[in-house]
Amino acid sequence: MLTMKGKAIRRWWPLFVLPTLISFLLGFITPLIQGMYLSFTSFTTVSDAVWVGLKNYRRALQDPEFLHAFWFTLLFTIVTTILVNILAFFVAYMFTKAMKGAKIFRSVFFMPNLIGGIILGYIWQLLLNGVLAHWNISLTYSATYGFWGMVILVCWQQIGYMMVIYIAGLQNVPNDLIEAAAVDGASSKQILYKITIPMMMPSITVCSFLTVTNGFKMFDQNLALTNGEPSNSSEMLALNIYNTFYGRAGFEGVGQAKAVIFLLVVAVIAIIQNRITTRKEVQA
Amino acid sequence: MINKISHAKVWTIVFSILSIAWIFPIVLVLVNSFKQKAFISTSTFSIPNAKTSAGFENYVDGIQKTDFFMSFLWTFIITVGAVVIILLCTSMCAWWIVRVNNKFSVAIYLLFLLNMIVPFQMVMFPLSRLADLSGLNTPWGLWLVYLGFGAGLPVFIFTGVIKSIPDEIEEAAMIDGANTFRIFFTIVVPMMRSSIISIAILETMWIWNDYLLPYLTLDMQRFKTISIAIQYLRGGYGTVDMGAMMACLVLAIIPIVIFFAVCQKYIIQGIAAGAVKG
Numbered sequence: 001m002l003t004m005k006g007k008a009i010r011r012w013w014p015l016f017v018l019p020t021l022i023s024f025l026l027g028f029i030t031p032l033i034q035g036m037y038l039s040f041t042s043f044t045t046v047s048d049a050v051w052v053g054l055k056n057y058r059r060a061l062q063d064p065e066f067l068h069a070f071w072f073t074l075l076f077t078i079v080t081t082i083l084v085n086i087l088a089f090f091v092a093y094m095f096t097k098a099m100k101g102a103k104i105f106r107s108v109f110f111m112p113n114l115i116g117g118i119i120l121g122y123i124w125q126l127l128l129n130g131v132l133a134h135w136n137i138s139l140t141y142s143a144t145y146g147f148w149g150m151v152i153l154v155c156w157q158q159i160g161y162m163m164v165i166y167i168a169g170l171q172n173v174p175n176d177l178i179e180a181a182a183v184d185g186a187s188s189k190q191i192l193y194k195i196t197i198p199m200m201m202p203s204i205t206v207c208s209f210l211t212v213t214n215g216f217k218m219f220d221q222n223l224a225l226t227n228g229e230p231s232n233s234s235e236m237l238a239l240n241i242y243n244t245f246y247g248r249a250g251f252e253g254v255g256q257a258k259a260v261i262f263l264l265v266v267a268v269i270a271i272i273q274n275r276i277t278t279r280k281e282v283q284a
Numbered sequence: 285m286i287n288k289i290s291h292a293k294v295w296t297i298v299f300s301i302l303s304i305a306w307i308f309p310i311v312l313v314l315v316n317s318f319k320q321k322a323f324i325s326t327s328t329f330s331i332p333n334a335k336t337s338a339g340f341e342n343y344v345d346g347i348q349k350t351d352f353f354m355s356f357l358w359t360f361i362i363t364v365g366a367v368v369i370i371l372l373c374t375s376m377c378a379w380w381i382v383r384v385n386n387k388f389s390v391a392i393y394l395l396f397l398l399n400m401i402v403p404f405q406m407v408m409f410p411l412s413r414l415a416d417l418s419g420l421n422t423p424w425g426l427w428l429v430y431l432g433f434g435a436g437l438p439v440f441i442f443t444g445v446i447k448s449i450p451d452e453i454e455e456a457a458m459i460d461g462a463n464t465f466r467i468f469f470t471i472v473v474p475m476m477r478s479s480i481i482s483i484a485i486l487e488t489m490w491i492w493n494d495y496l497l498p499y500l501t502l503d504m505q506r507f508k509t510i511s512i513a514i515q516y517l518r519g520g521y522g523t524v525d526m527g528a529m530m531a532c533l534v535l536a537i538i539p540i541v542i543f544f545a546v547c548q549k550y551i552i553q554g555i556a557a558g559a560v561k562g
Contacts, residue, residue, distance in 0.1 A: 005383065005451065005454060005455050005458050006383055006384050006385065008458065008464055009379075009380060009383050009384055009464055010380075010384045010386075012380070012464050013380060013384075015376070016376040016377060016379065016380040016468075017376075017377050017380050017381075017392070019373045019376075019377075019431075020373040020374055020376075020377040020431065020435055020439070021377070021392065023373070023428045023429075023431040023432035023435065024392075024395070024396075024399070024431075024432045024435050025432070026414070026418070026420075026428065026429070026432050027407075027411065027428065027429045027430075027431065027432020027433040027435075028399055028402070028407065028432050028433050028435070029395065030410070030414065031407035031409075031410035031411040031414060032402060032406060032407050034410040034414075035406050035407055035409065035410050038409070038410065045413075046409075046410065046413050094295060094299070097292075097295075099292055099295055099296055099299070100292070100296045101296060101299070101300070102299075104303070105299045105300075105302075105303050106552065107544075107548055107552075108303040108306050108307060109303070109306060110548075110551075110552060111307075111541070111544060112306075113489070114489060114493075114540045114543070114544050114551075115493070115536075115537060115540055116492070116493025116494075116495065116510075116511050116536075117493065117495065117511075118493075118495050118511040118514055118515050119493075119511070119514060119533055119536050119537065122514065122529060122533055123309050123310065123312075123313050123533060124309065126309075126312060126313060126316060126324070126328065126530070127308075127309050127312055127328075129325065129328070130312070130325070130328025130329055133325065133326070133328065156306070156309070161555065164552055164555045164556050165555065165556060167556065168556030168557070213401075216403075217403050217404075219404075219495075219496060220493075220495045220496070220511070223495075223515070224515070227518075238403070238404075238405055241405045241408075242405065242408070242496070245408065245409055252409065255409065256409060258405075259403075259405045259406045259408070259409075260406065262403055262405055262406065263401075263402055263403060263405075263406045266401060266403055267401050270401050
């Protein structure tokens, strides 16, 4: 049922909805639909698309570099999600206890987040190459160095962000619950595992969701830090797709097919991950 | 009691050391920006001395090579314009979606939800071509592209906030004779204030630092953002002018640090509020 006010507002749609909707059609819906269509065609300039069916998908899935990038990204995402969340939770936990200077520390830990991925990549390239120079090697010596270099970079970047979310979550845990448990004789370890963490599940859901999707979509840091070197073995999914589009002529359709696969993977992970963690959420 | 106090002290010391280590990468870039190119990769960790110091040479060089101040200006214009348009349009759109609540509004809401999980690579190629063809390859064209591609999250957050605002106040205002505009701008917007600040911060961080979208859509002959200018220094086949690179990194970080120092209270609160509600 539409209220009187609803009716009054509805007539104003050209002003309230149209600007966003037109931009949305232009910047999202049209390229999305066109992208779906193009993944089944062979093309170089979009207008010369020829239908080829599932050929692009077959070629994408037979591309060893794409498969390598997939596993590389998956492993990277698992490692960073675990590390970033545990460390950020620990830091947030410490900072919500009475501690001198927690506010300053909080700002310091948060700051890397405001710096763009390209800049972060070059900062860490300088530092890590400076360290590795002692052994006369560099980050691009092997994919293992690139991998851990990116893990360090992402931890440095994201711990502060997740820490802020965890601090907000910790402040929402009702104090009387913890006090009641303490009165009943629960140890601080028991309080942490039986009360604080279960009550923190909404924050854990948000943070793990963010770290998983950030890991999967990572591009700028990868481009600046290693650019996929040596020979594309430190290439993550997003960079692999980019290089397929703009690195080799005649592979645009394959690149678009890879992008569709990428979208499906990201969507499935987001849904599964959200299901698992929201199921664990509890009410006080 | 004594045990507890010394505990807190130990942790303060531990975190002081950690904080210094945390800032170290940025300090290292600053130090190296005053060294001559040749010494940056050979003696990364030493303080510049009479032999290795380059004075401000790297800065002059870096600014000239990248036309840094123009890039800064374009990044600023793109970010401010896009954030203002996103805040204005998506908040109006979200209010309309919630209050009208018909089949059409539910349908577009679902599309905005879809928007949040689609990675940029999916629309990258068609979007960059569309931008070229339709003349959106300018900073002001990019405002619309950002509004379009980035509408999902703000619409999602704003609709959540608006749903929690009781609409009796708005109805009372309407009975008193206020028109739709006045209701939106004098009643709804003030009540959305904190979420507007959160979204403004999130979008500013995203757009200011974004590399790929402007790189693929902007007309490179005329416009470069800071991230693009820095990436340009890499040049072909991995040859990097390390001196100019270090100087540009420092120049890129300075405005961010100032921005953070000025509004860190809002930034940290905004992130926390946005995440808890989202």
